[in-house]
Amino acid sequence: MDVPVTRDLASDLVWPQGGVTRVPFRVFSDPEIYAEEQKRLFRGPIWNFLCLEIEISNPGDWRLATVGETPIVVTRDEHGVIHALVNRCAHKGALVCLQERGNAKALTCVYHSWSYDLAGRLQSVAFRHGVRGKGGMPEDFDNAQHRLEPLRVEVFSGLVFGTFSDETKPVEAYLGETMARMIRRNLGRPHRLLGMHSQIIHNNWKLYAENVRDSYHATLLHTFYTTFKVNRLDMDGGMLLSDDGRHSISYAKRDTLQQSDEYQKVHSAQYKSGLAAPQLLDTWTEFDDGITHCIQTIFPTLVVQLTLNSLAVRFFTPRGIDRTELFWIYLGYQDDSKEQTRQRLMQSNLTGAAGLVSLEDGCINEFVQRGTRGSEDRNAFLEMGGREVASSDGSRATETGIRGFWQGYRELMGF
Amino acid sequence: MREAIEELLADYAEAIDDGALERWPGFFTQDGEYQIITRESHDAGLPIGILYCGSRGMMEDRIQALRTANIYEPHSYRHLLGRPRYAQQSDGFAVRSDFCVFRIAQDGDTVTFATGRYLDRVVQDDGTLRFRSRHVVLDSRRVDILLVLPL
Numbered sequence: 131m132d133v134p135v136t137r138d139l140a141s142d143l144v145w146p147q148g149g150v151t152r153v154p155f156r157v158f159s160d161p162e163i164y165a166e167e168q169k170r171l172f173r174g175p176i177w178n179f180l181c182l183e184i185e186i187s188n189p190g191d192w193r194l195a196t197v198g199e200t201p202i203v204v205t206r207d208e209h210g211v212i213h214a215l216v217n218r219c220a221h222k223g224a225l226v227c228l229q230e231r232g233n234a235k236a237l238t239c240v241y242h243s244w245s246y247d248l249a250g251r252l253q254s255v256a257f258r259h260g261v262r263g264k265g266g267m268p269e270d271f272d273n274a275q276h277r278l279e280p281l282r283v284e285v286f287s288g289l290v291f292g293t294f295s296d297e298t299k300p301v302e303a304y305l306g307e308t309m310a311r312m313i314r315r316n317l318g319r320p321h322r323l324l325g326m327h328s329q330i331i332h333n334n335w336k337l338y339a340e341n342v343r344d345s346y347h348a349t350l351l352h353t354f355y356t357t358f359k360v361n362r363l364d365m366d367g368g369m370l371l372s373d374d375g376r377h378s379i380s381y382a383k384r385d386t387l388q389q390s391d392e393y394q395k396v397h398s399a400q401y402k403s404g405l406a407a408p409q410l411l412d413t414w415t416e417f418d419d420g421i422t423h424c425i426q427t428i429f430p431t432l433v434v435q436l437t438l439n440s441l442a443v444r445f446f447t448p449r450g451i452d453r454t455e456l457f458w459i460y461l462g463y464q465d466d467s468k469e470q471t472r473q474r475l476m477q478s479n480l481t482g483a484a485g486l487v488s489l490e491d492g493c494i495n496e497f498v499q500r501g502t503r504g505s506e507d508r509n510a511f512l513e514m515g516g517r518e519v520a521s522s523d524g525s526r527a528t529e530t531g532i533r534g535f536w537q538g539y540r541e542l543m544g545f
Numbered sequence: 546m547r548e549a550i551e552e553l554l555a556d557y558a559e560a561i562d563d564g565a566l567e568r569w570p571g572f573f574t575q576d577g578e579y580q581i582i583t584r585e586s587h588d589a590g591l592p593i594g595i596l597y598c599g600s601r602g603m604m605e606d607r608i609q610a611l612r613t614a615n616i617y618e619p620h621s622y623r624h625l626l627g628r629p630r631y632a633q634q635s636d637g638f639a640v641r642s643d644f645c646v647f648r649i650a651q652d653g654d655t656v657t658f659a660t661g662r663y664l665d666r667v668v669q670d671d672g673t674l675r676f677r678s679r680h681v682v683l684d685s686r687r688v689d690i691l692l693v694l695p696l
Contacts, residue, residue, distance in 0.1 A: 326585070329689070329690065483692050
């Protein structure tokens with residue numbers, strides 16, 4: 131499964147022997163590699179999650195987003211068509227849209243009043259013909275030669291994606307059949323926004339990309355999971371990967387729990403007490419496939435989650451080499467009853483910045499960032515569940531999802 | 546009345562800052578509600594924030610979890626409270642007050658962790674003033690690292 135060792139032009143990094151089972155710690159702290167990711171990866175042949183379609187429901191709505199560190203504005207024009215544009219004026223490069231979200235007929239830069247339509251085409255320039263007949267743009271100035279830089283856009287099950295590359299396959303082909311089917315299962319029905327917040331984690335973005343593909347850690351670090359039998363590895367479950375290994379689904383079926391002795395030996399199962407308010411974990415069956423827990427990752431920075439009845443989209447975005455913003459968007463379905471919305475509210479306690487089963491991820495990746503300081507020439511070891519990049523149906527005691535991430539990363543980065 | 550309300554708010558902050566977290570649920574009525582939510586979501590009328598407890602039992606579970614299950618670096622808070630404003634209502638008082646919370650990490654790093662306002666419903670409960678509801682509305686949408694101790 132070893133990917134051939136290649137040398138990258140912009141960095142002297144040579145990937146260690148062992149292929150995707152080894153990760154040089156340097157990739158989490160090297161500024162050159164970070165800069166190269168902005169070009170090769172985020173502007174490469176991948177789909178970046180931008181926002182939810184329901185956040186820009188009406189003509190004229192716009193919302194800010196980022197692709198890597200590049201500022202983006204996503205708009206819906208007067209015909210209902212969604213556009214994604216680099217939020218950078220074609221004149222001097224200033225941000226055009228300043229508010230997180232808004233509604234407008236045109237996008238106008240505050241610096242010199244260059245004004246664009248919602249598709250990003252330049253409509254007018256202040257003082258184009260000068261003032262009192264003096265000054266102004268040269269005669270041959272042509273609006274059509276200037277515009278906000280567009281991205282290709284596709285919407286899939288209410289998720290708005292953008293790409294800078296002409297080579298990116300259509301979203302459905304990019305996802306593959308298994309991934310596309312699970313997204314449709316969870317988001318294919320009309321949904322609505324129930325809440326949103328973010329957290330700043332003090333680590334390189336790729337440590338979270340690993341963390342969220344890591345079904346091995348989930349029930350060991352997050353002791354609440356294990357104790358209250360929300361998700362354990364002795365339930366039927368598995369790790370499904372897309373054919374290219376980049377995307378993954380970790381799933382479990384709670385009704386199939388057969389308690390394993392292995393859990394008696396781990397710290398996370400030693401927390402014995404029952405809940406004083408067990409209604410936190412009251413659930414109802416939403417799908418007849420038995421899956422009660424599913425964390426799906428879409429390369430590179432999107433996650434779709436349905437844990438019990440807690441439906442959420444997470445995404446993370448680099449804010450510097452050792453700083454990442456992780457967003458939590460909580461959703462319900464449009465036809466949810468009041469009781470169902472209330473239960474999603476109760477279960478929102480499981481995840482997020484204060485999540486009973488997720489708050490540890492706010493610090494654990496930082497522990498790796500700090501732990502690897504001074505050891506940039508050493509490697510992480512990823513052989514749980516074998517050395518392959520392949521689905522692991524039946525067991526989540528595996529790091530196959532993480533290996534899949536690194537396989538995709540190396541292909542794009544040329545490492 | 547002002548003195549009694551101010552005493553409740555100060556006692557609440559003192560319990561948290563001193564690490565006496567087991568006292569925390571007792572500041573609420575049995576069916577008391579506690580929520581931490583961002584200003585953005587609060588203003589948009591969205592139901593889900595960052596943390597929600599719909600009863601004293603859920604608060605006890607939170608404390609039990611952070612004492613024995615959750616893993617995080619040790620830290621403490623220091624609350625600074627603004628002067629509360631209150632209005633009498635049929636069944637108690639609506640109270641609004643501002644706060645600033647610093648987080649002190651074990652290595653000494655002290656940061657401004659949260660600012661915002663408390664929107665409270667305070668009632669007489671068994672001869673004691675308690676929160677029927679306490680909505681903690683954060684000015685920022687971002688939480689630094691994680692949120693485990695109540696605000």
